[in-house]
Amino acid sequence: MATKKPFTRHDVLFSSGDSSCAAWLYLPTGVTSPPVVILGHGLGATRDMRLDAFAERFAKAGIAAFAFTYRHFGDSGGQPRQLLSIKRQLADWDAAISWVKTRGGIDGTRIAVWGSSFGGGHAITVASRHPELRAAVAQCPFTDGLASALALGPTATLKAFPVVARDLAAKIRGTAPAMIPLAGTPGSLALMNAPDALPGYQAIVPAGTTFRNEVAARVIPSLVTYRPGRAAKKIAFPILFCVSNTDTVTPPAQTLRYARTAPRGEIKTYDAGHFDFYLGEPFEDLVRDQIEFLTRQFDSAPATSAPGRIASQRR
Template sequence: MKNIDSSFESKGLRCAGTLLLPGQGECPPVIVMAHGFAGVRAMLMPHARRFVEAGYAVYLFDYRSFGDSEGQPRHWVDPFRHLEDWDAAIRHVKSLPQVDGERMVLWGTSLSGGHVVCMAARGHRIAAVIAGHPLMSGLAAVAHMPFLKVLRLTLAGLRDLAGSLIGRPHYLPVVGRPGDLAVLTGPEAWGGMQQLQAIVDGPWENKVLARVALKIPRYNPIRKARGVRVPTLVIAGANDSIVSAQVARKAAGRMADARFTLHASDHFQPYYGDFLEENVRTQLAFLRKQVAL
């Protein structure tokens, strides 16, 4: 596997990217991957390695304000900013001579699972989409939370916006245990993120700008699902307490050419262990059908 640093610019800031190439073959199909909520691209390496071993090129990138990318303040999750980064990443990968940009697959998980649906609906020339455990409705995710938590998150978001005017942003934990004031507090959140941290070769901070609480309810990729015309694999988890498998199934039903698969996993299990292997097998079978090597 060949590893090449390959950054690009999004709205005047450098986004860090890594191009992974298989040992054999010229101009292979390329899978463009970005992590979900408040993650970094290193967390996707277990998936990426298996794709490269199967003969595909992979391009991983960090959003602005995350990982090795530029951007201040740090830890700024905004799905609408993320979509700008995706637009720029797709243009960048299309320009790379080492890969076949006409056989491009967009791969997203959790929050970025919704992003790749939005990208496909925008009409980018791509071959296929893989959306794993995707957030298809921010409104549905918030509606599932207890009212008191929603209120506390909203107040924290307003505090962050007010503090940003004087250079004092306010942060929340990304994950917490049930009952904590954190963005993700499902039963699997704390232990699942610990598993992901073990993958990362370097520090990861459990913090995110609280203003994200004001943006997520407005982000609903399911509304774009009817615009997706390319073959799409949607994978959901029957035990996922973070995003709704039912909403993911509904979104897949609106797409022109979608396959919906339900695994017995929670939100984090697809990244490691037996569920990682099951997840990769499902995705490789889809890729073999849709993107010829």
């Protein structure tokens, strides 16, 4: 007799702004009206770059999971391609929450958001704007653009200026964007050029993916000024920060400073790099901790007032 699958996966296309986002909805088998966690990825990444692995584990634990790809990337809509707009990506999060709330078969009153890397920064911003949510998870989150730019180095930042200028001119002319690599080798022109950046991206790109290692350069000024960590203090419900002790992209010291301002924040640190979080033992540690956290929040009654901050925990 065939073993029943622990979950089913459904292809979804939901409207956002002037286009649409492609997503997967994972529904746990045999669970009536399960809670749901919405997953968004990092800088230029698509949902098939290991968001499915996290979503599968959540579904096996009885939590529905909704993993989506931002507009302008992968198999989602939006023109021009490879355009990273913080405003549009945050609107995609809002649209995903709206879709989940009205979808039958899941509990629209028990929703959490989960973001990794740049998506982790978005998760902080989104959580601060949606008090009706039950919980949030920010994994190796991008919390401060200036801190990340300083980690990249002033020389690398100066190298990007001519490409930014060309792309802004292309925007005015209505021509194809001027691109900059998302990840590159040390010393190369890229948004991330730490030693582990390019191999880290390559390790999570599946065969036949729609992922492109480039983005329209016009995003750089907005990246430097985006500081989602500042919104942590506005989040009244529980949020889990999963922080890499050796993060080369999102400096951990700054992330921890912001995380400690969250009224009901929980912090877990890991001796694994920014790009190690998606595979192997670090992935197992993270997903186990996240399932425990989400299950605890979904099973508890919503708080009417925010108690004191939970002490940080160290792994």
